[in-house]
Amino acid sequence: MYAQMVKSSGKGVKSREEMTEQERDFQDRIDADVKIEPRDWMPEEYRKTLVRQIGQHAHSEIVGQLPEGNWITRAPTLERKMILLAKVQDEAGHGLYLYCAAETLGVSRDDLTEDLLSGKMKYSSIFNYPTLNWADIGAVGWLVDGAAIMNQVPLQRTSYGPYSRAMIRICKEESFHQRQGYDIMMKMAQGSPEQKRMAQDALNRFWYPSLMMFGPSDKDSVHSAQSMAWKIKINTNDELRQKFVDQTVPQAEYLGLSIPDEDLKWNEETGHYDFTEPDWKEFFDVIKGNGPCNTERMNDRTRAWEDGKWVREGLLAHGRKKAARKSAAKVAAE
Amino acid sequence: MADTDKQALLQFLLRMGDNTLILGHRVSEWCGHAPVLEEDIALANTALDLIGQTQMWLDYAAEVQGEGKSADDLAFLRDAWDFRNVLLVELPNGDFGQTLMRQFLFDAWASIMLGRLQSSRDERVREIAEKASKEVAYHVERSADTVVGLGDGTEESHARMQAALDYLYPYVGELFESDAVDAAMAEAGIAPDPANLRAEYDALVGRVLADATLQVPEGAFVHRGGRDGAMHTEHLGHLLCTMQWLQRAYPGCQW
Numbered sequence: 001m002y003a004q005m006v007k008s009s010g011k012g013v014k015s016r017e018e019m020t021e022q023e024r025d026f027q028d029r030i031d032a033d034v035k036i037e038p039r040d041w042m043p044e045e046y047r048k049t050l051v052r053q054i055g056q057h058a059h060s061e062i063v064g065q066l067p068e069g070n071w072i073t074r075a076p077t078l079e080r081k082m083i084l085l086a087k088v089q090d091e092a093g094h095g096l097y098l099y100c101a102a103e104t105l106g107v108s109r110d111d112l113t114e115d116l117l118s119g120k121m122k123y124s125s126i127f128n129y130p131t132l133n134w135a136d137i138g139a140v141g142w143l144v145d146g147a148a149i150m151n152q153v154p155l156q157r158t159s160y161g162p163y164s165r166a167m168i169r170i171c172k173e174e175s176f177h178q179r180q181g182y183d184i185m186m187k188m189a190q191g192s193p194e195q196k197r198m199a200q201d202a203l204n205r206f207w208y209p210s211l212m213m214f215g216p217s218d219k220d221s222v223h224s225a226q227s228m229a230w231k232i233k234i235n236t237n238d239e240l241r242q243k244f245v246d247q248t249v250p251q252a253e254y255l256g257l258s259i260p261d262e263d264l265k266w267n268e269e270t271g272h273y274d275f276t277e278p279d280w281k282e283f284f285d286v287i288k289g290n291g292p293c294n295t296e297r298m299n300d301r302t303r304a305w306e307d308g309k310w311v312r313e314g315l316l317a318h319g320r321k322k323a324a325r326k327s328a329a330k331v332a333a334e
Numbered sequence: 335m336a337d338t339d340k341q342a343l344l345q346f347l348l349r350m351g352d353n354t355l356i357l358g359h360r361v362s363e364w365c366g367h368a369p370v371l372e373e374d375i376a377l378a379n380t381a382l383d384l385i386g387q388t389q390m391w392l393d394y395a396a397e398v399q400g401e402g403k404s405a406d407d408l409a410f411l412r413d414a415w416d417f418r419n420v421l422l423v424e425l426p427n428g429d430f431g432q433t434l435m436r437q438f439l440f441d442a443w444a445s446i447m448l449g450r451l452q453s454s455r456d457e458r459v460r461e462i463a464e465k466a467s468k469e470v471a472y473h474v475e476r477s478a479d480t481v482v483g484l485g486d487g488t489e490e491s492h493a494r495m496q497a498a499l500d501y502l503y504p505y506v507g508e509l510f511e512s513d514a515v516d517a518a519m520a521e522a523g524i525a526p527d528p529a530n531l532r533a534e535y536d537a538l539v540g541r542v543l544a545d546a547t548l549q550v551p552e553g554a555f556v557h558r559g560g561r562d563g564a565m566h567t568e569h570l571g572h573l574l575c576t577m578q579w580l581q582r583a584y585p586g587c588q589w
Contacts, residue, residue: 062366062371063366066366072362072381073362074576074577076589077581079389081362082385082389085362085365086382088378089375089382109371134589191589194584195587304367311369311430311491318482
């Protein structure tokens with residue numbers, strides 16, 4: 001998942017006594033792991049929070065095409081080019097499933113797109129970082145998709161049916177992407193000195209931004225409690241971040257690369273790695289629009305949308321003409 | 335195989351593989367910038383199919399060449415003068431209409447050419463054609479539908495599609511040029527004489543353009559020089575600078 005800092009009402013979780021009967025029934029269904037479906041009654045805040053979360057995730061898939069697309073034309077072999085094309089195609093497909101899931105909550109894809117382009121809705125902070133060398137494509141698969149999977153696997157059990165089903169499909173493809181990314185890193189880490197340098201450089205730049213993907217620390221995360229009660233969110237940000245670090249450190253060791261954290265060490269007592277928190281000031285700067293690539297990413301998406309207007313209008317006009325011709329032919333035949 | 339036949343077969347395979355390589359590259363430049371999400375998916379899928387076909391054509395070309403090179407060596411380590419693609423596929427993308435019009439003009443040729451190659455006397459050519467035909471049948475259906483949709487859409491989309499056709503049409507003729515390589519391929523029963531595909535092509539393209547309410551430009555001028563390497567456009571060198579950069583800057587690496 002690529003959703004961070006998804007806003008909720010901010011009012012905190014209602015106690016059972018504060019709930020209406022309808023709300024209590026709803027919460028009971030969630031507690032019993034019964035999926036909520038589009039036609040079911042749901043609290044307005046549940047619907048709104050889901051729209052924000054699914055929309056943010058969908059936008060992330062779409063904007064996420066850009067840093068990888070940056071290397072499609074420079075991929076070093078035909079096979080790498082094909083793998084990358086297939087991956088980016090999968091991501092656009094994920095965007096499509098997710099927009100469809102959001103549509104079941106009564107918002108159109110065009111509305112969500114307008115909200116993205118106006119800056120009202122966000123996408124994951126990670127895609128505001130540049131891809132500067134070929135190993136970045138490996139690092140994106142290994143770390144970024146790896147972090148996304150950490151979030152998405154539990155979300156297969158999320159309470160909203162269409163979202164859960166989208167997640168199940170997405171997870172299958174994402175784990176494939178992660179393996180492909182790691183495979184690029186292996187080739188680079190075992191390659192020439194320059195290739196190894198590229199691999200280390202990619203890890204240096206993507207490590208902390210990947211840790212930021214899980215969102216701020218739980219103690220600063222104001223929106224988590226209600227989302228967790230509704231099973232829109234399954235684990236806390238810190239739990240997932242720790243799990244990611246624990247999984248990734250041995251993988252980096254296997255590659256012979258160093259994690260850019262001097263204080264990283266195994267803690268026998270906790271059974272986890274101790275690690276340095278990312279620079280949260282940088283995270284909030286990126287969220288506010290001041291990341292290295294925010295302006296370019298939004299300009300690219302805005303240009304694609306504006307330049308494509310005549311295409312969308314043309315195809316719609318043709319659809320109307322075709323329908324009119326069909327009904328005219330039907331009338332003539334009768 | 336006699337050396338002249340081998341050279342002709344190599345040239346033929348490079349023409350097929352370079353067409354799909356360069357067009358696949360151009361289409362891949364769209365990544366993340368299409369007018370609608372479905373088009374992003376379709377363009378990436380088309381590029382992927384074309385690069386997959388390239389792999390098959392250039393694998394075979396490298397084998398026929400017999401110098402121990404790979405398909406990647408041919409794709410990433412030849413300079414512009416050794417490329418054998420038609421000029422049509424190296425032209426810049428322009429707007430979405432121009433990209434899709436170029437795709438349609440190419441797909442229509444590819445669908446007919448691959449159809450004929452399925453009865454090639456060369457088993458490898460036959461196998462590649464059979465696999466690629468399935469993909470191209472879908473490509474031509476989609477590009478034709480889009481050309482019709484935009485040609486017969488709004489006033490603006492119609493005007494843009496007509497402008498794209500006017501710009502691209504002089505590059506179509508090169509697909510049907512015949513030279514000594516083609517004569518040798520036809521003689522050996524490996525590939526048809528391209529000139530013989532023209533009537534079928536004109537019928538197919540004519541039907542789609544009529545549905546699209548577009549006018550086939552008058553005048554028979556043909557830009558040529560790609561498939562025999564005599565003179566490419568200025569665009570190809572820039573495309574290769576991008577595509578070949580890593581292999582050129584860090585030679586001899588495994589990726």
